[in-house]
Amino acid sequence: MSSTALFVQSLVNGLNQGAIYALIALGYTMVYGIIRMINFAHGDFIMVGSYTLFYTIPLMINAGMPAWMAVLAAVVVCTVVGVVVEVVAYRPVRGAGSMTALITALAMSLFLENLAMILFGANPKSVPSIFNLPSVKIFGARLQLNYVLTLGIGIVIMIALQLFVKNAKLGKAMRATPQDKQAATLMGINVNHIITITFAIGSALAGVAALMYCSTYPRCTTDMGSMMGLKAFIAAVLGGIGSIPGAMIGGLIVGLIEIFVKVYIAPGWYEAITYSVLIIVLIVKPSGILGKNISEKV
Amino acid sequence: MGKFKDKRWAYLINFIAVCVLFISLTAVFNSGSLGTRSTYIKGIATTACYTIIVVASLNLLTGFMGEFSLGHAGFMSVGAYSSAIVTNALIGKGIPNLLLFIIALLVGGLAAAVTGVIVGAPTLRLRGDYLAIVTIAFAEIVRVTFCNLQITGGGRTMSGITKLSDFSSCFWVMVICVTCMYMYVRSRFGRTIVAIREDYIAAAASGINVTFYKVLTFTISAFFAGIGGAMYAHYMTAMIPTNFNFNYSAELLTEVIIGGTGSLTGSVIGAAFLSSLPELMRQFADYRMLVYSVVLLFVMIFKPSGIFGTYEFSLTGVVSKLFRKIKLGRASQ
Numbered sequence: 001m002s003s004t005a006l007f008v009q010s011l012v013n014g015l016n017q018g019a020i021y022a023l024i025a026l027g028y029t030m031v032y033g034i035i036r037m038i039n040f041a042h043g044d045f046i047m048v049g050s051y052t053l054f055y056t057i058p059l060m061i062n063a064g065m066p067a068w069m070a071v072l073a074a075v076v077v078c079t080v081v082g083v084v085v086e087v088v089a090y091r092p093v094r095g096a097g098s099m100t101a102l103i104t105a106l107a108m109s110l111f112l113e114n115l116a117m118i119l120f121g122a123n124p125k126s127v128p129s130i131f132n133l134p135s136v137k138i139f140g141a142r143l144q145l146n147y148v149l150t151l152g153i154g155i156v157i158m159i160a161l162q163l164f165v166k167n168a169k170l171g172k173a174m175r176a177t178p179q180d181k182q183a184a185t186l187m188g189i190n191v192n193h194i195i196t197i198t199f200a201i202g203s204a205l206a207g208v209a210a211l212m213y214c215s216t217y218p219r220c221t222t223d224m225g226s227m228m229g230l231k232a233f234i235a236a237v238l239g240g241i242g243s244i245p246g247a248m249i250g251g252l253i254v255g256l257i258e259i260f261v262k263v264y265i266a267p268g269w270y271e272a273i274t275y276s277v278l279i280i281v282l283i284v285k286p287s288g289i290l291g292k293n294i295s296e297k298v
Numbered sequence: 299m300g301k302f303k304d305k306r307w308a309y310l311i312n313f314i315a316v317c318v319l320f321i322s323l324t325a326v327f328n329s330g331s332l333g334t335r336s337t338y339i340k341g342i343a344t345t346a347c348y349t350i351i352v353v354a355s356l357n358l359l360t361g362f363m364g365e366f367s368l369g370h371a372g373f374m375s376v377g378a379y380s381s382a383i384v385t386n387a388l389i390g391k392g393i394p395n396l397l398l399f400i401i402a403l404l405v406g407g408l409a410a411a412v413t414g415v416i417v418g419a420p421t422l423r424l425r426g427d428y429l430a431i432v433t434i435a436f437a438e439i440v441r442v443t444f445c446n447l448q449i450t451g452g453g454r455t456m457s458g459i460t461k462l463s464d465f466s467s468c469f470w471v472m473v474i475c476v477t478c479m480y481m482y483v484r485s486r487f488g489r490t491i492v493a494i495r496e497d498y499i500a501a502a503a504s505g506i507n508v509t510f511y512k513v514l515t516f517t518i519s520a521f522f523a524g525i526g527g528a529m530y531a532h533y534m535t536a537m538i539p540t541n542f543n544f545n546y547s548a549e550l551l552t553e554v555i556i557g558g559t560g561s562l563t564g565s566v567i568g569a570a571f572l573s574s575l576p577e578l579m580r581q582f583a584d585y586r587m588l589v590y591s592v593v594l595l596f597v598m599i600f601k602p603s604g605i606f607g608t609y610e611f612s613l614t615g616v617v618s619k620l621f622r623k624i625k626l627g628r629a630s631q
Contacts, residue, residue, distance in 0.1 A: 037427075038427050038430075038431075089595055089599075092599045093598050093599060093602070096598075096602050097602075098426050098427060099364070099366065099426070100598055100602045102366065102426075102427060102430060103551070103555055103594065103598055104594075104595065104598045104599075106368075106548055106551070106552075106594075107552070107591045107592075107594035107595045107598065108591070108595070110545075110548060110552075110587055110590065110591035110594070111588065111591035111592060111595065113587075114585075114587040114588040114591060115588060117584070118584060118585070118588065223545075226544060226545075227544070230434060230438075230544070233431065234431070234435070237428075237431060266446075268442070268445065268446045268453075269442060269446060271438060271439075271442045272438070272439045272442040272443060275435035275436075275438050275439050275442075276435075276439060278431070278432075278435050279421065279432055279435050279436070282421070282424060282428055282431070282432055283420050283421065283424075286424060286428060
């Protein structure tokens with residue numbers, strides 16, 4: 001492979017990887033933007049979505065429908081799990097401070113992971129192929145069309161979310177809630193309701209992310225959520241957590257860094273370099289690339 | 299009455315109690331009443347010893363300073379690997395085992411402490427969630443580094459480390475470490491970090507150098523985690539960097555939280571109980587983390603400060619209470 005082709009191929013792979021991270025990061029950013037809480041369990045929602053895909057794709061194929069229709073089942077299951085987690089675990093500790101919330105989220109993540117381990121076993125499951133799209137040759141590199149699809153879906157969802165949060169009445173309520181809960185309540189916003197809806201949207205995104213992940217890496221394991229979730233979270237922080245376009249940018253940057261380091265620098269070290277970038281960004285600009293600086297008041 | 303609250307008395311009583319505990323444990327192990335399981339249970343007790351050190355050191359950060367570390371396993375692995383490398387270099391040079399063990403512990407602790415300064419100094423101005431993320435990132439960087447270096451086994455198991463940790467030495471190291479941490483918490487430094495936890499702006503306004511004390515505590519915590527790691531290395535004699543992954547850090551944090559944030563008693567009892575529980579109930583091993591997470595959820599919902607809260611068990615307090623009761627009993631006769 002010529003050096004241009006290698007470069008283009010890496011770019012394509014990096015953008016695809018980044019688009020997956022971006023989809024996951026959108027879910028993190030939505031939740032963090034509204035209730036200022038790192039939802040550690042978000043990565044595990046993707047694991048739940050992937051296992052749903054694993055079990056529903058054969059059903060879809062048997063019923064004569066296209067395999068990607070299974071995403072509907074994944075979205076529904078993820079949404080239900082997300083809302084249940086919010087209502088059962090997160091709502092009771094909401095007033096108790098950020099540390100309690102963080103530990104609860106961690107506990108929920110451990111719970112989902114270990115429950116999946118018991119329900120589905122420790123062996124990885126391979127998901128049947130989802131899209132049978134052809135690939136195109138450009139500059140000697142192979143461009144799979146489902147990569148384009150992943151990136152496209154990511155951008156569409158980002159724009160839709162941005163418009164929704166900026167313009168729709170519900171979106172405005174979502175932005176009002178973190179600014180001042182009591183004032184929002186006085187304005188007739190049901191805060192609990194808004195938070196549950198936010199979780200529903202975030203978890204539904206996890207369902208879509210699971211589809212795109214499984215179309216690239218057709219394998220699901222019970223611990224796939226935690227590490228991928230961590231990287232997606234890094235993407236969200238990098239772009240500026242709480243900012244929807246930031247999640248997209250952060251995701252793409254993390255994906256590109258990973259692939260380029262893997263190809264050009266040192267294959268074994270790509271994770272270390274991603275994490276180092278995160279630490280440097282947090283030290284230099286803690287609010288991320290697109291985040292707003294909020295100074296703490298006494 | 300007051301004489302039992304006297305410091306010298308307190309040291310004596312606590313020292314006697316620790317000796318009694320040690321003698322009774324060794325007596326049980328040596329009496330043969332446990333039969334063939336004796337060495338196995340001794341092993342569990344050794345595991346409990348290093349877990350107690352690491353969990354208590356994490357509690358210094360989480361409970362007393364009010365900041366999280368989700369990467370404490372990273373410090374542990376720094377301690378474990380550096381001490382293992384040093385013992386491998388020194389073995390066969392005629393150094394007695396006990397001295398070698400102490401050297402290994404100090405090397406592990408110091409290596410982890412240096413890492414603690416390097417990580418803590420720039421990052422400790424971050425707080426809460428962000429700091430938690432940075433510590434995860436740090437632990438992952440450590441893991442990837444050890445996976446790639448030849449000297450640490452290059453991603454494969456590093457085996458053949460001399461077995462230096464036995465129950466009695468681990469027990470005494472644990473006692474010394476926990477005593478040091480307890481004294482730190484009760485000292486002027488300890489009160490300072492509690493003040494920082496309660497309100498860091500007010501603490502800074504009162505003339506406390508917040509960053510200095512934070513980095514200091516972070517370093518001390520890392521030091522003890524490194525000692526725990528060194529004990530781990532010389533007890534297991536083989537290890538792989540993925541042992542110290544995010545899940546292990548999460549498990550350590552779980553033990554701190556369930557025991558009680560801000561209570562070293564909670565950490566000691568929590569760690570001893572939770573690290574021996576899965577060994578004692580092997581057939582439920584698959585359900586261990588599931589049960590942990592459910593317990594953690596319930597603790598968070600119903601008693602967010604953990605089972606012991608900030609309560610510290612005080613033997614001298616119990617003794618003086620006992621004497622008061624006896625005296626009252628005599629007086630009423």
